[in-house]
Amino acid sequence: MFALLVMGGVGVIFALILIVADKLFRVEEDPRLKKVLEVLPGLNCGACGYPSCERAGESLVKGEVDCGVCVVGGTRVAEELNKILGGGEVGVRERKVAVLHCGADEGKRKKLAEYEGITTCVSASIVGGGLACNYGCLGFGDCEKVCPVSAIKMVHGLPWIDHEKCIGCGKCVKECPRNLFELVPYRKGLYWVACKNEEPGKKVREVCEVGCIACRLCEKLSGGVFQVENNLARINRSRQGEEVDWEKVAGRCPTGCILSSTTSVLSEKPVR
Numbered sequence: 001m002f003a004l005l006v007m008g009g010v011g012v013i014f015a016l017i018l019i020v021a022d023k024l025f026r027v028e029e030d031p032r033l034k035k036v037l038e039v040l041p042g043l044n045c046g047a048c049g050y051p052s053c054e055r056a057g058e059s060l061v062k063g064e065v066d067c068g069v070c071v072v073g074g075t076r077v078a079e080e081l082n083k084i085l086g087g088g089e090v091g092v093r094e095r096k097v098a099v100l101h102c103g104a105d106e107g108k109r110k111k112l113a114e115y116e117g118i119t120t121c122v123s124a125s126i127v128g129g130g131l132a133c134n135y136g137c138l139g140f141g142d143c144e145k146v147c148p149v150s151a152i153k154m155v156h157g158l159p160w161i162d163h164e165k166c167i168g169c170g171k172c173v174k175e176c177p178r179n180l181f182e183l184v185p186y187r188k189g190l191y192w193v194a195c196k197n198e199e200p201g202k203k204v205r206e207v208c209e210v211g212c213i214a215c216r217l218c219e220k221l222s223g224g225v226f227q228v229e230n231n232l233a234r235i236n237r238s239r240q241g242e243e244v245d246w247e248k249v250a251g252r253c254p255t256g257c258i259l260s261s262t263t264s265v266l267s268e269k270p271v272r
Contacts, residue, residue: 030061032084039080043148045169047071047147055258060085068093072167096168096183098151098161102137103194103210103257106157109136110207125177132207135197137180142174163190163261184237190261191246198230212257221249233258 040053047067048058059065060081067081075093115130117123121142124130129138139157151165152172159172163186173181180196193212197204201213212233218226225239226249250258 031108032061033057035084036060036081039073039077039084041072041077043072043167043169045072045148045166045171047169047171064223071096072169077212078107081114082269095186097163097166097169097186098170098172098181099184099190099192100137100159100161101180101182101192101196102135102158103259104133104138104158104208106135108208108210109139109157110209116251121175124139124175129194133211135178135180135195136208138148138178142175142177143181146171146175148227163257167231188261189246191240191258192260193226193235193257195232200231203232210255210257213255214249215254217254218249218258221245221252 036057037054040057042053044052048056048065048071050059050069053070054063056069060067063085067085068078070077070081074095078093080259110132111130112128112132113130115124117125117127119140121129121138121140124138124140128134131138137158139154140155141159143159144152144154148169148171149165149167151162151167152159153162154160168183168186170183173179173183178196182192184190184192194210195204195208195212197208197211201215204211204213212231214228214231214233216228216233217238218233219228223242223245225236225242225244226233227236228234246260250260
């Protein structure tokens with residue numbers, strides 16, 4: 001009986017200590033946090049700089065970041081967050097999508113050797129993956145695996161991006177060991193240069209039949225919207241809204257390395 005009384009007394013004492021500690025150290029959760037988390041996409045993609053939507057939500061209710069923190073949600077989510085948290089007018093946010101600066105699928109890649117090893121781009125990049133081009137896609141689909149919305153599909157060993165699905169989270173940009181992905185402003189009929197090789201044209205020809213040879217034809221036909229720097233054509237995105245016959249420019253490219261979202265549709269065979 002004595003032992004039971006002692007144990008019961010100790011239990012009561014500890015219970016009182018826990019009650020007091022709860023009162024003293026309780027952190028009240030901001031009631032707005034639940035509403036904020038309901039608005040955020042919940043993909044935990046990390047594009048906002050936080051490891052999860054919950055962490056981003058906590059920073060939002062604390063006022064540490066503005067309502068436009070969610071890259072994926074864009075303007076719609078920013079406006080919903082603004083209704084919950086306040087913070088003034090929300091500006092229109094530019095939607096961005098990923099493009100791939102390589103157009104050589106497995107049938108067009110020139111190889112120096114057959115790669116045998118761990119079948120990931122990160123591993124293959126350490127030894128070059130057996131490819132003649134040091135700038136080309138290695139084709140093991142690391143980007144496809146990390147895409148949170150399945151916007152990337154490997155077709156003939158080359159990533160093809162569904163720009164209607166792409167949310168611009170940037171995971172593929174971070175994952176690619178050869179830095180072949182880029183986030184660019186979205187528009188209907190989006191164009192990009194599917195090459196990253198900065199070697200002189202002659203050397204590019206030796207390792208890839210669809211690489212940019214810096215002929216400058218696109219630069220002339222576009223009035224400078226395309227610009228050749230370091231032997232590689234690039235699009236000046238600040239000028240992409242200018243009047244340009246994009247289809248003509250792409251069609252005149254001698255190697256066919258200028259692709260668009262309307263001609264590089266996911267299919268059984270990549271369209272050139």
